[in-house]
Amino acid sequence: MGAxxxxxxxxxxxxxxxxxxxxxxxxxxxxxxxxADPASNARLRLVVEQARKVSMxxxxxxxxxKKGSGVGDDATHYERVMYEGFAPHQVxxxxxxxxxxxxxxxxxMRVLFRKGQLGTSGSVAWxxxxxxxxxxxxxxxxxxxxxxxxxxxxxxxxxxxxGNTLFLTDPAELDLVSRAxxxxxxxxLSMKLGxxxxxxxxxxxxxxxxxxxxxxxxxxIDAHDDVQEVYVGLSG
Numbered sequence: 001m002g003a004x005x006x007x008x009x010x011x012x013x014x015x016x017x018x019x020x021x022x023x024x025x026x027x028x029x030x031x032x033x034x035x036a037d038p039a040s041n042a043r044l045r046l047v048v049e050q051a052r053k054v055s056m057x058x059x060x061x062x063x064x065x066k067k068g069s070g071v072g073d074d075a076t077h078y079e080r081v082m083y084e085g086f087a088p089h090q091v092x093x094x095x096x097x098x099x100x101x102x103x104x105x106x107x108x109m110r111v112l113f114r115k116g117q118l119g120t121s122g123s124v125a126w127x128x129x130x131x132x133x134x135x136x137x138x139x140x141x142x143x144x145x146x147x148x149x150x151x152x153x154x155x156x157x158x159x160x161x162x163g164n165t166l167f168l169t170d171p172a173e174l175d176l177v178s179r180a181x182x183x184x185x186x187x188x189l190s191m192k193l194g195x196x197x198x199x200x201x202x203x204x205x206x207x208x209x210x211x212x213x214x215x216x217x218x219x220x221i222d223a224h225d226d227v228q229e230v231y232v233g234l235s236g
Contacts, residue, residue, distance in 0.1 A: 017054075023228050024051045025064040026098040030078050032068025042175040046191050053190065076100060083109045085119040088213040089206060092124040092233035094195050099226040112224065115217050128195040128231060132174030134167040135160050136186035148184035152177050164189060168196070192229075200235035 024047060031044035038045035051061055067076045079102055083095040093116065099105040110118055134154070138145070145165045149157045152167070154177050160166040165186065169177045171193050178191045203211055214234075222230050 020054055021051075021056055021060065022225075023098075024054070024056060025060065025067075026078050026228065028061065028064035029068035029076055030080065030098060032065050036065045036069035046175060046178070049188075050190055050192070081105065082121070082125070083113070083118065084121065084124045085113050086117040086124070087217045087232070088116055089210045090117075091201060091214050092127055092197065093218070093221070094124060094128060094231040095221055095227055096229040096231070097224075097226040098228050105226045108224065108226075112221050115213075124233070125195075127198050127233065129198060130171055131155070131194060131196055132169035132171050132177065132191070133194045133196075134169065134174070134178050134181065134191045135164050135189045136167060136181050137164045137189055139182075139185050139187050143185040145186075148181065148186055151184050152180035152186075194229060195231040197231070197233040197235075200233050203234050203236055 027047045028044065028051065031041065031047050034043065035041040036044070038048045048061065078098045078100055081097045081099060081102060083097065085093055087093050095109065097105055097109070145157055145167075148154075148165075149167055153173060154167040154169050156168040158166050158168070167177060167181065167186075174191060174193060178188050181188055206214065218230055218232060221227060
């Protein structure tokens with residue numbers, strides 16, 4: 001499960017595509033507040049590149065940029081809010097939301113956390129590292145990922161999905177490292193800021209029934225429209 005929890009089969013399901021677009025539209029809208037030109041807005045450039053990698057339609061992208069920059073009648077203001085606490089069986093959880101109405105989202109999160117425990121700000125954040133996360137694939141076989149990480153300025157790396165590598169960076173250096181990786185033989189597939197547990201729990205230490213309860217709790221959280229990411233203190 002690792003730093004970011006994903007519903008089983010979520011990325012393979014056609015129905016997930018719309019939710020991916022919705023999340024990216026919100027991220028673009030927020031990033032565009034600091035300028036709608038990706039060339040001079042590093043955060044926006046990262047999100048726009050991610051949107052293009054998943055083939056977001058150009059008109060959808062343009063509308064999101066206008067919403068965030070305040071152009072047009074449908075300008076929207078989203079606020080980023082973190083909710084911290086525990087899933088069943090004391091598994092640490094950090095939930096990142098983007099909402100246009102905190103007064104609506106907060107009570108809905110309290111309801112979703114009833115099967116776990118909703119904490120206060122900082123109650124579990126201390127047990128997570130805030131990092132830049134770059135998933136990249138080697139352009140040719142045999143390229144040494146550790147050497148690429150050192151040369152590109154990444155802090156660390158770990159095995160990603162389907163033979164890819166996850167490069168971990170200081171949050172402020174996410175854009176810089178992502179730009180340096182292609183010269184080291186890696187094609188950047190996605191990049192974002194996220195949270196990685198410092199002391200993850202091994203899922204095998206939980207009974208099958210307990211793990212099922214945790215996964216059901218996480219699935220309910222992830223299904224909420226305002227939820228962008230769910231970070232969980234489980235390994236693997």
